[in-house]
Amino acid sequence: MKQLEPLIFELSASGRRAYSLPEVDVPTKPLDQLVPAGELRSTPAELPEVSEIDLVRHFTRLSQLNHGVDIGFYPLGSCTMKYNPKINETVAGLHGFTAPHPYLPDSMVQGSLQLIYEIEKYLCEIGGMSRLTLQPAAGAHGEFTGLLIIKAYHRSRGEKRTKVIIPDSAHGTNPATAVMCGMTTVEVKSDERGGVDVDALRDVMDDSVAALMLTNPNTLGLFDENIHEIAQIVHEQGGLLYYDGANANAMMGYARAGDTGFDVVHFNLHKTFSTPHGGGGPGSGPVGVKESLARFLPSPLVDFDGERYYLNYDMPDSIGRIKLFHGNIGVVIKAYAYIRALGREGLEQVSKDAVLNANYLMRKLAEDYDLPYDRHCKHEFVIHPKRIKEETGVRTLDISKRLLDYGVHPPTNYFPLIVDECLMVEPTETESLETLDFFIQAMKDIAKESYEDPDTVKTAPHNTVVARLDEAGAARRPNVRWKKEE
C-alpha cells in the first residue's frame, strides 16, 4: 500500500503562513479591546501552519484521490454518471438566482417563479403527466411523496389499501419507501425475459393493493414490453401505477410514463438532467401526477394568472409540504438550462446515444462475459462472469477492483439481486467511442488475466492509494478525527 496523503496538521511547521498581505497601514486596536478579555484564549489554537504552495498542493492532491466523472469513465449502472456541461453550474450560480431570500414576495422573484413554472411544464411533457412538484430532494424522497399522494387518493375514495407490489428486480429504495409509508410490500417475480411475470402479477393483485411500483426500463436495463397489460391488471382492481423515473435517460422523447399507463412518476434530476448522482451535493426528485391526483400534490404550486407568477397555496387536499421552499432549486435550475439547451430533439438524441452506447458495450463484453438476458438493452445492461468464476474462481468483486487499476470506476456490483455475481453497466451518452473501446479492452484484459494470473486479479487493486477496504466499516464507522500525538 502506498503512503497515505499526510494530514494538513502533519504538514504544519510553526510560523508558516498560506497568505501574503501588505502590512496594515491604518491604526489598529489590540485584540483585548475588540474581544472581551474573558472570551480570549489563554493559549493560541493549534491550527495547522503551512505555506500557500503546500496548502494548494495538499488540497489539489486530496481532490485527485477520489474517482469522479471529470477524471475518468464511470459506468455505474442505475446512476447515470454522465458528463454535465459546466455552463449549467455557471447558470445556477447566477446572482439573480442565488442571492434572493426565499421569503421575498412573489412580485420580486418573478424570474425564479417563471423558471419553476416552465420546468414543471417541460417535465410534465417528458413524463406525460399533468402537474408536478419540485420539492422532493432525491429519488427516494420523490417515491415517498408519490406514495403519500397515492395513499391520499385512496383515502379520499374511502378505501384503505395497504399493499404495494414491487418486482424482484426493483431498486432497494422502492420497498424501503413503501415500508416508510406504512405499507406492506408484495414481491412479484421477473419472467425469463427479465420483465414482470404477468401471471404472477395477476395472482397477487387484488383490491387491497394501493399501487405497483415499477421502473421501466428496469434495473436490468430492459424495457417491459407488457407494460400496457400490466397497467390494465393493476387499474382493473383500482390500484395505481407508480413510475420510478430514475432510468429516464433511456426514454426521453421515445416513451412517456403517462402514455404507458402510469399515474405518478418521479424523475431524478441528479441523474438524467445535469447533476451527477452521488456527487456529494444535493439532488432533486420531482414528482408528476395525472390530472386526477393533482389536488394531492405538496403545496404550494407555482401558477400564472396571465400577468404574474404566484405561489398557489389554495390546495385543501394537498398532502402538505415535504420540503422547504422549492426543494433544491440549484439542481432545478441546472435541469432547466439543460432542457432548454438541448430541446426536444437534443433530449431524444441523449436517449438514442445512451441506448446505442449500452448495446455496443453489451455485445462486445458478451464475447468474454455472460449475458443473463440476451435482449437489446436500453441505457444499461447486466452481465456476469459466470464461466470465468466457475473456471478460475475470480469473482465480480475482483474484476471490479482490477478495473480500478485501469483508472475506471467499476460498474454497479451485485445488483439487481436476481442475477448472481452481476455487473450493471451504464456507459451514458457522453462517452466517446475511444473511451468505450478502452473499457472493452480493459475488460478483455481482465478476463484473460483471470485465466493466466488469477492472483493478480484477486488481490487487486494494485495502483490505488488504498487497496481493499472494509467498505461497510468505512461507511458506518469512519475515522474522521485527528488526535495530536503528545
Ligand SMILES: *Cc1c(COP(=O)(O)O)cnc(C)c1O
Ligand atoms: C437512483 C435510483 C433511485 C433512488 O434515487 P436517489 O436519488 O438516490 O434517492 C431509485 N430508483 C432507481 C431505479 C434508481 O436508479
